[in-house]
């Protein structure tokens with residue numbers, strides 16, 4: 502694989518930004534890792550950047566994107582977003598925010614089963630780069646692809662982004678499931694029905710259903726729901742052990758985006774009348790309205806129904 506050296510700016514020196522900076526540097530790219538706490542100004546690092554990748558947590562995305570907007574960037578710059586969240590005020594995904602602020606630049610979503618602690622240990626992993634602009638997605642693919650990180654392109658940025666974002670809510674439920682010792686059958690049922698909720702929401706928001714069965718959907722759901730390295734899973738696990746949300750957040754290493762995402766997700770589901778029973782129980786649990794055991798009972802005692810929403814269609818999705 503050959504390519505010209507690119508100037509890559511990574512915004513956010515948290516766990517994921519640091520891991521991605523390492524991956525881009527492996528291929529000989531010129532990488533600048535920017536943090537608001539560092540000494541370099543944003544203006545100085547953005548000069549001549551081919552690729553600007555944001556690994557900022559959701560709450561900071563619009564602020565940082567607005568500051569980038571007021572800095573000189575090349576008209577050729579590709580923006581990449583690796584954030585997994587939803588904006589409370591607008592319900593926008595991060596890529597929708599970047600595209601709104603930079604309407605004339607290509608925006609690429611990078612998302613997949615990518616627990617950063619495994620990636621910094623140089624364990625093998627795969628991810629997806631998705632964009633309406635296939636050339637931009639391929640440029641980003643070349644920057645990050647290596648013998649330890651396999652990068653696929655995909656033409657459905659919203660689907661890729663929603664898979665990575667919505668699975669965080671199900672990962673909280675999966676942590677609760679394991680924390681309550683409910684067993685492998687329960688966990689399989691939870692994750693599978695969780696995927697159904699993700700597909701329902703995603704389809705309604707214009708994503709392609711098949712995207713959710715790929716790496717950025719099912720792949721990331723499996724990784725996050727089965728690993729204690731996931732902050733969202735950990736949060737659910739500790740809730741099941743009786744800790745309060747406040748206590749857990751105070752000791753969690755980094756952000757658990759599922760908490761904010763769950764609130765925004767509930768709003769979207771209510772506005773569009775979409776059934777998301779598992780996510781709704783996660784919401785009530787986070788709000789302190791139910792205990793983990795009560796959430797489980799509510800799910801098990803729901804009205805019985807067919808497995809699929811519409812069995813008359815030939816394709817199940």
Ligand SMILES: NC(=O)C1=CN([C@@H]2O[C@H](COP(=O)(O)OP(=O)(O)OC[C@H]3O[C@@H](n4cnc5c(N)ncnc54)[C@H](OP(=O)(O)O)[C@@H]3O)[C@@H](O)[C@H]2O)C=CC1
Nearest residue numbers: 513514515516517518537557558561584585616617755756
């Ligand atoms: N860790 C992982 O395994 C993965 C994480 N992600 C996603 O990547 C995103 C970041 O996650 P992660 O790196 O783990 O989180 P961290 O909590 O480790 O880091 C968050 C980063 O965002 C920065 N930030 C937050 N708000 C602002 C702001 N207003 N202005 C400037 N910088 C800001 C923080 O800066 P500061 O340090 O100065 O506070 C920090 O660099 C999340 O959306 C997460 O879901 C995606 C895939 C894998």
Ligand SMILES: O=C(CO)COP(=O)(O)O
Nearest residue numbers: 613614615616731732733
């Ligand atoms: O998104 C992730 C893995 O793909 C990271 O999950 P957490 O944010 O739950 O740690």
